[in-house]
Amino acid sequence: MALIVQKYGGTSVGTVERIEAVAQKVIRARQRGDKVVVVVSAMSGETNRLIALANSISEFPDPREMDVLLSTGEQVTIALLCIALHKQGCPACSYTGGQVRILTDNAHGKARILEIDGGSVNEDLAAGRVVVIAGFQGVDEGGNITTLGRGGSDTTAVAMAAALKADECQIFTDVDGVYTTDPRVEPKARKLDKITFEEMLEMASLGSKVLQIRSVEFAGKYNVPLRVLSSFEEGEGTLITFEEENMEEAKISGIAFSRDEAKLTILGVPDQPGVAYSIIGPVSGANIEVDMIVQNIAKDDTTDFTFTVHRNDYHKALELLKETAEVLGAREVIGTKNIVKLSLVGVGMRSHAGIASTMFETLAKEGINIQMISTSEIKISVVVDEKYLELGVRALHEAFGLAGELKE
Amino acid sequence: MALIVQKYGGTSVGTVERIEAVAQKVIRARQRGDKVVVVVSAMSGETNRLIALANSISEFPDPREMDVLLSTGEQVTIALLCIALHKQGCPACSYTGGQVRILTDNAHGKARILEIDGGSVNEDLAAGRVVVIAGFQGVDEGGNITTLGRGGSDTTAVAMAAALKADECQIFTDVDGVYTTDPRVEPKARKLDKITFEEMLEMASLGSKVLQIRSVEFAGKYNVPLRVLSSFEEGEGTLITFEEENMEEAKISGIAFSRDEAKLTILGVPDQPGVAYSIIGPVSGANIEVDMIVQNIAKDDTTDFTFTVHRNDYHKALELLKETAEVLGAREVIGTKNIVKLSLVGVGMRSHAGIASTMFETLAKEGINIQMISTSEIKISVVVDEKYLELGVRALHEAFGLAGELKE
Numbered sequence: 001m002a003l004i005v006q007k008y009g010g011t012s013v014g015t016v017e018r019i020e021a022v023a024q025k026v027i028r029a030r031q032r033g034d035k036v037v038v039v040v041s042a043m044s045g046e047t048n049r050l051i052a053l054a055n056s057i058s059e060f061p062d063p064r065e066m067d068v069l070l071s072t073g074e075q076v077t078i079a080l081l082c083i084a085l086h087k088q089g090c091p092a093c094s095y096t097g098g099q100v101r102i103l104t105d106n107a108h109g110k111a112r113i114l115e116i117d118g119g120s121v122n123e124d125l126a127a128g129r130v131v132v133i134a135g136f137q138g139v140d141e142g143g144n145i146t147t148l149g150r151g152g153s154d155t156t157a158v159a160m161a162a163a164l165k166a167d168e169c170q171i172f173t174d175v176d177g178v179y180t181t182d183p184r185v186e187p188k189a190r191k192l193d194k195i196t197f198e199e200m201l202e203m204a205s206l207g208s209k210v211l212q213i214r215s216v217e218f219a220g221k222y223n224v225p226l227r228v229l230s231s232f233e234e235g236e237g238t239l240i241t242f243e244e245e246n247m248e249e250a251k252i253s254g255i256a257f258s259r260d261e262a263k264l265t266i267l268g269v270p271d272q273p274g275v276a277y278s279i280i281g282p283v284s285g286a287n288i289e290v291d292m293i294v295q296n297i298a299k300d301d302t303t304d305f306t307f308t309v310h311r312n313d314y315h316k317a318l319e320l321l322k323e324t325a326e327v328l329g330a331r332e333v334i335g336t337k338n339i340v341k342l343s344l345v346g347v348g349m350r351s352h353a354g355i356a357s358t359m360f361e362t363l364a365k366e367g368i369n370i371q372m373i374s375t376s377e378i379k380i381s382v383v384v385d386e387k388y389l390e391l392g393v394r395a396l397h398e399a400f401g402l403a404g405e406l407k408e
Numbered sequence: 409m410a411l412i413v414q415k416y417g418g419t420s421v422g423t424v425e426r427i428e429a430v431a432q433k434v435i436r437a438r439q440r441g442d443k444v445v446v447v448v449s450a451m452s453g454e455t456n457r458l459i460a461l462a463n464s465i466s467e468f469p470d471p472r473e474m475d476v477l478l479s480t481g482e483q484v485t486i487a488l489l490c491i492a493l494h495k496q497g498c499p500a501c502s503y504t505g506g507q508v509r510i511l512t513d514n515a516h517g518k519a520r521i522l523e524i525d526g527g528s529v530n531e532d533l534a535a536g537r538v539v540v541i542a543g544f545q546g547v548d549e550g551g552n553i554t555t556l557g558r559g560g561s562d563t564t565a566v567a568m569a570a571a572l573k574a575d576e577c578q579i580f581t582d583v584d585g586v587y588t589t590d591p592r593v594e595p596k597a598r599k600l601d602k603i604t605f606e607e608m609l610e611m612a613s614l615g616s617k618v619l620q621i622r623s624v625e626f627a628g629k630y631n632v633p634l635r636v637l638s639s640f641e642e643g644e645g646t647l648i649t650f651e652e653e654n655m656e657e658a659k660i661s662g663i664a665f666s667r668d669e670a671k672l673t674i675l676g677v678p679d680q681p682g683v684a685y686s687i688i689g690p691v692s693g694a695n696i697e698v699d700m701i702v703q704n705i706a707k708d709d710t711t712d713f714t715f716t717v718h719r720n721d722y723h724k725a726l727e728l729l730k731e732t733a734e735v736l737g738a739r740e741v742i743g744t745k746n747i748v749k750l751s752l753v754g755v756g757m758r759s760h761a762g763i764a765s766t767m768f769e770t771l772a773k774e775g776i777n778i779q780m781i782s783t784s785e786i787k788i789s790v791v792v793d794e795k796y797l798e799l800g801v802r803a804l805h806e807a808f809g810l811a812g813e814l815k816e
Contacts, residue, residue, distance in 0.1 A: 079477035
């Protein structure tokens with residue numbers, strides 16, 4: 001008999017009919033003999049409705065009171081799901097974050113979980129009841145209601161799984177698992193049965209928005225096996241695991257890409273100590289996140305310096321860089337938003353040489369010029385012209401043998 | 409500096425604009441130098457929306473989960489009211505029933521308050537903050553959310569006032585006070601500045617639906633001065649008090665009436681011990697509340713027995729009575745729904761003879777036949793044909809000198 005934590009997001013509980021479908025899924029898991037804890041989000045649209053109410057009173061509502069307000073969204077869902085479970089003959093009991101007691105710090109709107117008591121949850125499970133917990137919320141030391149911020153329900157599910165030493169944490173979403181790449185770009189993309197935490201982190205941060213990064217980090221830290229499945233279809237989904245054993249032969253797990261990139265270059269900067277900080281400092285200071293950074297070898301005592309930022313930050317970064325160029329006496333500042341980032345991700349990369357050269361060769365064959373390169377232990381990223389996105393993804397997918405059966 | 413508990417119902421907080429108006433009322437009270445605790449209901453319509461959601465899943469939703477669901481209604485209001493207070497520069501802090509801690513029994517949907525901690529509420533008040541509390545809700549010993557049932561927010565307000573030893577509990581409603589009778593029937597009806605608890609109980613139970621009876625009983629029990637005021641107009645409202653001192657000259661405080669009556673009579677019942685029980689027993693057994701009961705003096709060893717019930721229960725009671733008549737060998741069963749009850753209410757009645765005779769004389773002068781009479785220490789009720797309702801109320805209002813200035 002296993003202990004399973006299941007998490008259903010806002011779309012999965014968006015209507016009364018969907019809540020009843022979730023109840024059926026939970027009951028099937030229970031019929032397989034598992035103990036089940038369910039974590040749910042607010043019904044889709046509800047959180048936005050509540051935010052709109054608050055904003056119609058005040059542009060800057062008090063964060064403590066916003067948490068009191070928003071936490072009602074999940075509270076409605078836990079009650080409705082329990083009512084649906086009861087109707088189908090399944091004993092169930094709901095818990096708010098405060099009732100569990102999910103203790104957090106007092107950073108309203110983006111609180112971090114400090115500790116989970118969970119004592120009475122175990123009693124309910126032992127008595128054969130399904131336990132339904134409101135995601136996204138907790139209480140601080142003083143009993144004030146807090147919320148965990150974006151993706152908070154995933155974090156609640158992983159934290160509950162860790163606290164209860166659950167055998168698996170299942171995140172139900174609107175996709176049926178993690179793919180070798182986006183099936184909308186490469187129809188031959190294959191669903192992965194397994195992926196490691198490190199790979200998942202790289203895939204997620206590179207734009208495969210299946211799970212919130214924070215919950216993946218959390219699961220990795222507390223050794224919670226995580227599985228991504230579909231709310232709407234049957235299937236085993238993708239297991240996110242610690243084991244790397246069987247990964248040897250699969251050098252590459254997937255190809256991630258990001259369209260949200262922009263590139264800036266400052267040309268003819270005097271090649272002297274501290275110049276990198278002079279360039280990046282003002283950009284970071286303006287709260288702009290810098291992703292890839294490349295500095296070329298100096299020629300004639302000057303060097304070129306290139307970095308990428310999120311497209312939304314492009315114009316602000318360009319302005320700052322022009323100011324810096326004047327100060328440093330640089331020759332010119334250029335930039336473009338017409339770029340994308342393609343990345344190979346795979347733990348197998350560590351022990352296999354030649355991955356990078358295969359990647360560069362594949363892109364060259366297709367006539368795709370590489371503008372920037374950046375590597376880490378389990379990832380190689382290149383920046384290319386955005387018109388090559390689909391061609392590049394498909395060529396690499398083919399070259400590394402990732403294709404599966406064609407999805408219908 | 410007084411401590412005031414104010415309660416605003418669902419209509420008073422029905423929109424964001426009205427919540428902002430409530431915030432202004434609260435701030436004015438605070439500017440007068442008072443400490444203010446505010447108890448609020450769910451925004452009007454919200455509770456019904458939540459009930460409809462639950463009922464679309466199950467006809468008989470679990471009472472515990474219904475309380476989890478419905479308690480979100482008030483939680484939304486406390487957050488929005490605090491946000492509105494903050495916006496107008498007034499420090500304020502919200503509390504759910506569980507946070508206060510309003511400890512109740514575990515009778516979900518109709519819980520009774522056992523104890524109120526309130527410790528941290530006092531700290532907030534001492535720090536100059538307005539305390540905003542969710543009405544209608546509490547927690548049981550096990551930390552489960554409970555609700556108090558109909559009129560629960562009034563009860564919360566009175567209980568908080570008792571626990572905090574408040575100087576006054578102000579119930580804001582859509583009327584501006586308690587009247588000598590219903591102004592829709594008698595335009596000369598006068599707003600009372602004061603009324604005693606006993607009188608208020610009689611007025612309320614007789615159909616003047618200004619306050620929930622339970623909260624009035626509660627206020628009387630714990631010596632909490634209660635005031636009824638309008639949410640939408642300025643004014644002093646009506647104070648419900650313990651003092652009877654200045655009531656001597658006003659023998660009668662008001663005239664209540666009820667249209668929801670029906671009368672049943674069983675004729676020619678053998679006049680023997682136990683016959684009253686044989687008649688009323690089956691009716692009570694069917695959960696039908698019996699109001700007035702009159703038994704006439706026996707003639708020829710038989711007697712007539714008349715009682716009133718709520719109109720909705722008339723047909724059921726008639727059926728039961730016919731069965732009883734057969735068993736007892738009674739002559740006939742008759743009944744009518746075309747009756748109303750008129751009542752004089754006043755503590756002054758205790759020490760003044762002649763009230764009843766003035767009442768009977770007044771009705772006789774107007775040609776109104778009295779069908780039944782029932783008296784208590786501070787009330788005289790008569791049953792008359794429903795067509796005489798308005799005439800009877802106006803005649804009695806005039807006879808006992810209750811008229812005030814004509815309301816515009």
